[in-house]
Amino acid sequence: MTMLTSDVAYPTVPDDCLLSGEGVPVSVQREVYHNGRIFDISHKYVPDMPSFGVKDGLGEFLWLGLNMKNGSLVNVCMMKFNVHSGMHVDAPGHVFDHFYDAEFDVDTLDLEVLNGPTVVVDVPRDKNITVEVMKALNIPRGVRCVLFRTSNTDRNEAYVEEGI
Incomplete structure (x- = not known):
């Protein structure tokens, strides 16, 4: 039996990682697609963000379901909102019923088309x-x-x- 001393699930913080004012690591997105760059154009989700079919926006969509401060072993965030909110891609089944019946969800989209x-x-x-x-x-x-x-x-x- 071989034991590894480092665990890839918990990597060390790279030297070039940005730190917040409190010294907490801040993730930096470095995404490259072929020889081009990927730009994240999504908007921050907030309670008053417009959402299709909902008059007052998303509402409270994110909450802490399990909280270590309340005795839980881990912090677990919960979220619930309409998928037609904010920046999103419509699945083929959104507008074509035969695609919906055939379960053409967003995970069936070829990401090549979106880049x-x-x-x-x-x-x-x-x-x-x-x-x-x-x-x-x-x-x-x-x-x-x-x-x-x-x-x-x-x-x-x-x-x-x-x-x-």
Whole structure:
């Protein structure tokens, strides 16, 4: 029987790791895809973040289910929210019932499709993304992804089905 003295589940803190003001390690994302960089464009989840079908946003979605301060052996966070909240990718089954029946979830998506040359369209606060806007984009050849940066903060914005 061989025993290992180091445990990869609990690695040492690398020398180049950032430290917070309290000396606590801060994780640094170093993600590379092929020869390009990956940019994390997700937003921080907060109780008033818009969520599809929910009038007042996410609400209290994260709590400490088990707490060492209350005698538990470990801290365990619990979370519950609508998956159509914040930055997300819709599964094929979200809009096509036959894909839903065939269990095409987000884990069936090929991540290759979500990476590559991208155009970011900054949508003015007072504008909608219409068919005319889409046609006028003149997306350069080779672009594989188009992202729309919207305000998405007003709770009572009209949902327009044009072009869907």
